[in-house]
Amino acid sequence: MTTKKNISAFTVVEVLIGFVVATIMLLALYSSYEVFSKSYISIIDKINVNKALRISMATIVKDIRAAGYVDINSINYGKSFSALSFVNGGASTADKIDIIYENSSGERVIVKYFLLTDSTGTYLGVTRRGCANETCTNFSGTGLFSFENEKLFKNIEDLQFEFYDASGNKLSSPTSGVKYVQITLIYRSENQINKIIQSKTFVSGDRTNLSFNDLYYRDVLTTSIYPRNLIKN
Amino acid sequence: MSSQIKLNKKIKGISLIEALVSIVIVGVGIVSVLQLSLYAIITTDNAIVKNKANFLSEMMAEDILADRNNIANYKSTFICNQAQNSGTQLSDIIKNKWNTNFQNILGSGKCSVNDVKTSTISNSDSAVNINVHLGEGKQKKYLGIKVK
Numbered sequence: 411m412t413t414k415k416n417i418s419a420f421t422v423v424e425v426l427i428g429f430v431v432a433t434i435m436l437l438a439l440y441s442s443y444e445v446f447s448k449s450y451i452s453i454i455d456k457i458n459v460n461k462a463l464r465i466s467m468a469t470i471v472k473d474i475r476a477a478g479y480v481d482i483n484s485i486n487y488g489k490s491f492s493a494l495s496f497v498n499g500g501a502s503t504a505d506k507i508d509i510i511y512e513n514s515s516g517e518r519v520i521v522k523y524f525l526l527t528d529s530t531g532t533y534l535g536v537t538r539r540g541c542a543n544e545t546c547t548n549f550s551g552t553g554l555f556s557f558e559n560e561k562l563f564k565n566i567e568d569l570q571f572e573f574y575d576a577s578g579n580k581l582s583s584p585t586s587g588v589k590y591v592q593i594t595l596i597y598r599s600e601n602q603i604n605k606i607i608q609s610k611t612f613v614s615g616d617r618t619n620l621s622f623n624d625l626y627y628r629d630v631l632t633t634s635i636y637p638r639n640l641i642k643n
Numbered sequence: 644m645s646s647q648i649k650l651n652k653k654i655k656g657i658s659l660i661e662a663l664v665s666i667v668i669v670g671v672g673i674v675s676v677l678q679l680s681l682y683a684i685i686t687t688d689n690a691i692v693k694n695k696a697n698f699l700s701e702m703m704a705e706d707i708l709a710d711r712n713n714i715a716n717y718k719s720t721f722i723c724n725q726a727q728n729s730g731t732q733l734s735d736i737i738k739n740k741w742n743t744n745f746q747n748i749l750g751s752g753k754c755s756v757n758d759v760k761t762s763t764i765s766n767s768d769s770a771v772n773i774n775v776h777l778g779e780g781k782q783k784k785y786l787g788i789k790v791k
Contacts, residue, residue: 424659431662435669442673449680453687460691467698578736589709592740613747631695632744634702636709 448603455599456627462563462597463631466534469562471635473521474591476511478639483515486544493640494584494591496571501618504569510546511639519555520546525569526561533561534569534595567596567628570615576641591635596620599627689782695748696775696784702744703762703773704788706737711790714771718764721745723754755779 420428478493480486495508506524513519518541526535537558542548573581574590581588594614602625612620612630622628707717716734724746727739745760757780763772769791775784 427659428662431666435666438670438673442677445677446680449684453683456687456691460687460694464694464698471701576733578733578740590706590737610750613743629691630748631698632702632748633698634705634740636705 451601452603452627455601455603459565459597459599459627459629462534462566463595463629466563466566466595466597467593467631467633469536470523470593470595471633473509473511473523474507474593474635474637476639477509477637479511480639481512481515484512484518485515486512486518489544491545492585494573494588494637496573496584498582498616499570501616504566504617505571505615506569507571508546510541513555518544518546520549523569525566526559531564532566534563534566536560536562563597565598565600567598568594568612568614568617568620570594570617572615587641588637589641591637592632593635594630594632596628596630601626603627689778692778692782693784696777696782699741699745699748699760700773700775700784700786703741703760703775704771704786706741707762707771708788708790710734710737711769714764714769714790715766717762717771719762721760723756723758749777757781 474494480488491510493510497506499505504525506522509521509523511519520539520541522535522537524535524537526533537560539546539556539558540550542550570593571584572592572594573584573588574592575581575587576589578590584591592615596612596614604625604627607623607625609621609623610628611622612628614620614630614632703717707714710717710733713732713734716732717738719738719741721742725742727742728735730736741760746754749758757776758778759774759776759780761774763774764770765772769789771788771790773784773786773788775786776782777784
């Protein structure tokens with residue numbers, strides 16, 4: 411048997427170079443996978459914070475705008491009640507608010523917004539009850555739209571309400587003369603998505619302990635509401 | 644028995660240069676896919692800024708509606724780091740509140756010269772036009788309301 415000298419396979423050096431090149435490619439693919447998965451988590455977390463801010467704010471705004479509305483055919487028409495009740499959390503904790511209004515002549519509701527903390531985290535909590543009397547001290551069971559301590563969105567850091575009268579002066583209590591309600595919401599991301607530690611101080615109502623120095627992404631949203639049913643122009 | 648294997652001298656595998664060129668091409672592809680990820684992050688940030696512009700313009704509209712008899716006082720233009728006005732009218736207090744909110748919402752150092760927030764008032768038909776420009780002027784929110 412005779413073979414030609416030109417028959418050749420890969421040399422050891424060629425195989426080794428092939429291994430090195432393949433390893434470099436695999437490392438590049440792995441690092442790009444890591445970059446992708448991190449940026450995916452980062453984007454999803456940011457979107458969730460944005461969504462939580464937007465929907466929470468829109469929901470609270472809708473209820474405060476309706477505060478104090480009494481249907482002209484209601485049996486409670488003309489009776490006095492506090493449409494807005496407020497618990498000031500002070501400099502270190504979030505506020506709470508109770509809002510009363512009527513959906514129809516026979517349906518008066520009280521809606522409560524507050525922070526709800528359990529073993530899984532801190533949530534924006536909401537309770538909605540049907541009222542059995544004009545001041546909503548008694549309740550008419552759990553109607554179709556009634557719920558207790560519902561968790562709206564996770565990882566809320568702050569919920570602040572500020573009330574101003576018709577002269578622009580800040581009110582300590584919203585019992586009367588509320589013309590402007592300012593709401594401030596702060597949420598943080600589920601994961602630590604910032605690459606470097608960022609010191610950030612948020613301004614939110616009368617809170618003074620909103621300085622953070624960690625890897626969480628946080629965002630704030632604020633808006634004003636004119637509760638039309640409390641003071642007419 | 645004897646056999647002879649004849650092989651053409653021109654039969655070749657892939658040369659190292661060809662392999663390296665193909666790696667460069669694959670690398671360019673990977674980089675372009677990574678650009679998509681970067682684009683997604685930028686788009687998300689834009690959506691966040693637009694959301695803020697939305698609520699800030701609604702805040703201005705609500706505050707003007709609450710003082711509808713004096714809408715002429717609410718004509719204003721806000722730039723970055725604008726000083727508070729010293730007036731004592733309700734409109735002055737409200738405009739100071741807007742100014743504070745603009746700065747707090749955006750955060751320090753996040754405002755550019757193109758991020759101008761304006762409210763223009765037409766007294767003849769009680770129309771209010773609110774323009775909020777954020778994100779270096781690229782994210783714009785226009786809101787027009789009639790207050791009477």
